[in-house]
Amino acid sequence: MDPFRAHTGLIAPFPADNVDTDQIIPARFLRKPRDADYPRWLFHDLRFAPDGTAVHDFVLHRPPYDRASILVAGKNFGVGSSREAAVYALLAGGIRCVVASGFGDIFFQNALKNGLVPVRLPEETVLALRAAPPGATATVELEAMVLTGPDGTAHAFAIPGFARDCLLRGVDEIGLTLTSEAEIAAYEARA
Amino acid sequence: MGQTLFQKILDRHTVVARDDGLRLMYVDRHYFHEGSFHAFNILRARGLSLRRPDRTFGFGDHYAPTDSRSVADIADPEVRGIVQTFEANSTAYGATAFRLADPQQGIVHVAAPEMGLTRPGMTIVCGDSHTSTHGALGALAFGIGASEVAHVLATQCIWQSAPRQMRIWFDGSLAPGTSAKDLAIALIAQIGTGGALGHALEFAGPAIAALPMEGRLTLCNMAIEAGARSGIIAPDAITAAFLGTAETWPGLHSDPDAAWDREVAMQADTIGPMATWGTSPEEAVALGAHVPRAAEAPDAARAATWAKSLDYMGLVGGESLADVRVDQVFLGSCTNGRLSDLRAAAEVLRGRRISVPMRVSPGSSATKRAAEAEGLDRIFAEAGADWRDSGCSMCVGTNGETVAPGMRCASTSNRNFVGRQGRGARTHLVSPASAAAAAVTGRLVAAGVL
């Protein structure tokens, strides 16, 4: 995993609550390998008509949002199925950060494990960011856990310490956990 | 101060406790399925081995065809490839796997409790959000993502911080004709799909104490639809009877003085058969009621959401559910694919004919055999229903068994999301008895009105 320290990118508004992971990547694409076609599965059924043509007014198809890397949604983003493919699809589509007032618990963990930063902010702040003019940018700084909006206002968010350390250093948890091998073996011996 | 059941099990399984509250939790049972292939890819890429094959069990369910038990018969090469990869990974890493042709094959959340793998006090994870189901037996069980699956494969542990604790108290007793599925839908309609986000749920109260194990499994299964990663019920005599053991679990319950971050009380007697009308499990009303109009929503944001849901569902709002015509019915899934579910539906179908197509997929191969032993398959067949093999089938359609665009399906599964049963498919979540009633009448009615 590449380290994540800070990221500045274009904001795309995604005005929907309870976006479930079936919307982010429909079930029939879960069997797909993570290859060059993967970006296509992101929000596939919202972005493409049944005949395969692009839905032009879908936000990520409209300039400048087609270059967006910070998605600003609503409440409870990423609920439902545990499919980590939802995170893979967002990353494949160029998204590095999702801002919402709440996240599905499993999605939140999956995001952190793959370098997609889930930024939880109060609902008013999310709505204000969503109303930013086209082309507006924001900056996410992971170490300080601050998102700076287009108007220069800094918004604090929280990421659990262990996951943040892993992201900042670009290491995954497996390697770190294996350094606790003695403790795991001791637990197994007494359990 | 006392502890909750969740906290007690977590404490017993803590391998390392960090200062920031994060714990390395030991995993007693790790279940996987065909969709876990990403995790095996991670393991392979890292050159890691499977730490505890004896604690790792695979279930062929998500991509299982329900008209054949032979992998070679799977027509879609991608689906066949996924099933072959699952079976090859199981062999390569030495994990026990219940493959397509195995007599113990079934949906992980039906088969594992049924064969006694899930037991009180255990920690259980699986790369599937409905792992909450196993909490019905007093296990601490939750769904995880692919990176976490890889982590558990390699270390048999998972990092976990204690979630907030929430208790749902079901007072009174279940009214006749009401099932655990109706309790679950009624709860979610009340607290919302985000109602338990960040919390671990415990279900308790007189209605839960009296609820048979299969109903408890249904209820805990739906905990995730309320936003909770887990749902748990303290083990008791019903648990012991289900497991066929004389064991008791004296300490395995929440202490009377345990602190709850949130408590919700529901009156079971007031809950009747329910159905969803929209595209979220919280968009639900009692059968017999009318579909709400968007204008009746409590706030402007909800009105916009409801309008979108109604539009997708091909409803205008204001119509009576009893006038909503369904095109087909699905009975099965990890929510309602158990023997008591099949019995409840068969009871309604006995001596009747269905008027719209109905597919029945038992939750496990063992359930299928048990149902056939008592003649349920004949009742379904005589009513005109399609009696199939076990798998996730039309709950999610990953095996290719989907609902066609624009078609309306009364389904005993757990998610009525946009496109869940297939692109453009319209899902109404109901109980098994209500699904059978829908198959007979072609409309959304409770079995009691037949």
Ligand code: SF4
């Ligand atoms: S039956 Fe449906 S919800 Fe249950 S495990 Fe299978 S796909 Fe998931």
